[in-house]
Amino acid sequence: MTIRGLRRFGDATPASRVFACAVVGIIAAGTLFRISGALTTPLWNDEARQAVALGGDIDIADLATWPLNLRPVLYLLVGKLSIGIHDVEWMLRLTSLVPSIAALLVTFALARLLFVSRASVVFCVFCIALNPWLIDFAKEYKPYALEHFLVTLQCYLVFRWLRRGGGLCALLVIAAIAPLLGFACIFVEPVVLAVLAVAAWRDGDRRTLAVIAATAAVTLALFATQYALFQQHATRMGFRYWNENFYDSDFHVRRFAGHLHDIAGRFAAGPSWWSALSPVLAAVNAALFAIGIAVIAIRRRWQLLAIIVGPLVLPLVASVAGRWPYGMVRVNLYLIGLVVLAWSAALDFALASQRLRRAGLATAAALVALQLPLEPRQLLDKQIPAGHMRPVLRAMDMPGLLDRIFAAEADRLPAGAKLCVHVSAEARPVFTYYTRQRDGSAAVSARLHPGRMLSYNTRYTMLEMAAAIRGDAQPCWLIRSYMYDEQLAYHRVVRDNGVRTLDEIEAPGLLATRIERVRPAIAAAGDGSIALRAEDAVLHGDGLWFYGRAQIGGVQGIDRRWASEAIGNWTSVDDAPSWSFDVARASEYDVLIRQAEADGPGSDYVVAVGDQELRGTVPRTTGWRDFVTTRLGMVTLAPGLHSVWVRATAKRGAYVMNLRGLTLVPRAPDSIEGHR
Secondary structure (H helix, E strand, O other): OHHHHHHHHHHOOHHHHHHHHHHHHHHHHHHHHHHOOOOOOOOOHHHHHHHHHHHOOOOHHHHHHOOOOOOOHHHHHHHHHHHHHOOOHHHHHHHHHHHHHHHHHHHHHHHHHHOOOHHHHHHHHHHHHOOHHHHHHHOOOOOHHHHHHHHHHHHHHHHHHHHHOOOHHHHHHHHHHHHHOOOOHHHHHHHHHHHHHHHHHHOOOHHHHHHHHHHHHHHHHHHHHHHHHHHHHHHHHOOOOOOOOOOOOOOOHHHHHHHHHHHHHOOOOOOOOOHHHHHHHHHHHHHHHHHHHHHHHHOOOHHHHHHHHHHHHHHHHHHHOOOOOOOOHHHHHHOHHHHHHHHHHHHHHHHOOOOOHHHHHHHHHHHHHHHOOOOOHHHHOOOOOOOOOOOOOOOOOHHHHHHHHHHHOOOOOOOOOOEEEEEOOOOHHHHHHHHHHOOOOHHHHOOEEEEEEOOOOHHHHHHHHHHHHOEOOOOEEEEEEOOHHHHHHHHHHHHHOOEEEEEEEEEOOEEEEEEEEOOOOOOOOOOOOEEEEHHHOEEEOOOOEEOOHHHOOOOOOOOOOOOOOOEEOOOOOOOEEEEEEEEOOOEEEEEEEEEEOOOOOOOEEEEEEOOEEEEEEOOOOOOOOOOEEEEEEEEEEOOEEEEEEEEEEEOOOOOOOEEEEEEEEEOOHHHHHHHO
16 A cells, blocks of 8 residues: 555645645644643643542442543543553543544544535644644543544535435444533534435435434434433532523623634734734734635535534524533533634635735735744643633643652752642642552652541631641652642731741742741730630541631632631541640649530530540530630649640530630639630
8 A cells, every 4th residue: 555655645746745745734734733742741630630539439330420520431431441451641532632633633524525626634733733732632631632533523424425325324323422522512413414304315315314313313322312411419518500500691792702703713822023003903813714614605615514513503593592500611622623724614615716816825824824833842742821721731741840849848858758748639639549559659659658638618618738738747849730729818817827937949830838837935924824726736547637817718709607716617536636836834723715606405525725625515506606715624734844635535516616725714703704
C-alpha cells in the first residue's frame, strides 16, 4: 500500500502534490501539538477528582449512579478499565488523545466528501487541526475530545452512506451507544437518525427504515435509563437538573443574542493585541457562519443543513426557555466541527465564483488567523485561558510541589519523621491522586502525615484553614491552589490568627506555605482566674472548627448565624481541644465550662487537668449560640505548666457541643459566687 501510494504521488500533478503535502503537514502538526505535554503533564483538579473516584472502591455496576461527576456511563467504564491497566497520566489521557487525533483523519475524509475545492478541504482540516480548544481537549482527561470525534465520525458515516451506501450497520451501532460515551451526542443523534430515515423513506427501503426506527428506540431507551439514574441520585444529593429554582425562566433578547455569539464567535484563544476587538471579531465569525448556512440552503443541500443546524436547535430552545445554565459555550466547544463545516461551505461556494474567489480566500485566511494564539506555547502546553468556563485550566504540578517541599525539609526533618500537610479543597483531588492512588505513590505517601482535607464549600474555607492552623502539629505545610477564594481565605486567616510564615514554595497551579502558629500566652488575670478561650485552644483531630467571627465566610462575607466565638463541628469522640497555661502559685480552682447543645439529649464529656478528671453532661439549650455556664467541680494545681483537655466520652446526636471555653477560678468564696 505504501509503494502504491508513492507511485500515485509521483504520477500526480503539482497541484495535487501540494494539496497532499499541505494536508499531511497540517495533520502532522495538529498531532504533534496534541501529543506535546499530554502524556506527562500532571493532572489538574477535575481530572484528578475523576481519576480518584474511578480508581477507588466504586464498582462497575455503580457507574450509572456515580455521585461525584455526572459523566456518561460507557465513558466511565472506559476510564475504570484504563485505570485498572496502569494508573498514570498518559494512560488516563489516551481516552482523549486517541479520539482527538483520529478526528483529524475523519475530518479530512468528511471534507473530501462535501467540498469541491481543495482549498476548502485544506481550510477545514486546518481549523480543526490547529484549533486551540480542540488541542487542549486532547490533553484533558475528560470526554470532550471523544465527543468531538463521535460527532465528526457520525457526520462522515451519514454522508458516506448517502453518497455510496454501505457502513449503515456501523453507523447505527455508534448512534445507539454514542450518548453513553459523550453527552454532546444527544444533540446529534435525533438529526442523524432523521436524515437516515428520510433518505430510506424516499428510496422506499422499508427494511432500512424499520432498522433506523428500532435504533432510535434503543437510543432513547438507553439514554432515558441513564438520565433517570442520574436524576434519582441527584435528588438524593439535594439538587436536581432542570430545576426551576436553579434556572432563570425569563426570556431576554440580549441573552439569546449572547448564546448565538457563543456558538459561532468564541473561538479565538490566547492573549493577543486584538483582544479589544473581540466583539467585532465574534460578530464576523457569526456572520460567516450565517453565510455558510445560507449557502448550504441556496444549494439545497438539505442533509448537510440539517446536520449542522439540527444539533443547535435543542440547546437554543432550552436557552430561550431559561433551561440552559451554562450559555452556549458548552455546545460551541463540543460542536466546533459543525461550525467549521459551515465556514468551509461558504468558502467552497466563493471559490467556485470568479468574483468572490479573492474575498473568499481573504476571509479564510482571516479565520485561520483567528484560531491561533499569538503565544506558540499555548499550542504545546495546557495553558489556554478559559476564565469564562472554569477557574483553573493549567495543570497542578503536585509531584513537583511535593519534591520541593521534601527538599526544603531535608535538613530539618528527623529521620523517619513525617511531614504534616493540610490541603485545600481545590488541591485535594490532585494531592489524593498523587499520594494514594497513582502507581508508585506509596513512596510519597510514606513520608507524609496528611492533616486536614478542606471541603468544597467556600463558606467553610476560612473555618477549616483556621482549624488547620490551630492543630497540634507545628509547624505544618498548607497546600492550596491559585483560586481566589482560597488565596483570600489564607491571607485573612494568617492575618487574624497570629501565624508566622516560615517558607513558601510554588509550582504550576499550586502554592505551599510552611506556617507556625504563635501560641497565645495564657496567664492568670488580676483576680487570679484563668480564662481558656475557644480561640486559644489547640484542636486535635480533623473535625473541630473555631467559629470565630473573622473566620465565618469567604468572599461571600460573614454569616453571623455561625459567629459564636466557640469550638464547634464536634462530630467525633476522637476529637478534642486542649490548652496549656502557667500557674504562679498552688491553689484550688473551680472549673467552669461554657457550652451549648441544641441537638437531642446531651453528650457526656470529661475535663482532664493532668491526672484529675471532672465529668459532665451537656445541658440542652435553645440554640447553638445560647451558651450556659456550668460548674463542674474543683481541681488542685501546683505552680508550673499545666494542660487541660476536654474529651467526649459519649456522643448523643449529630454533635457533642459548642464550646466557648473554660474558666479556672481560685477557690475563694467571693470569686466563686461571681461566676455561678
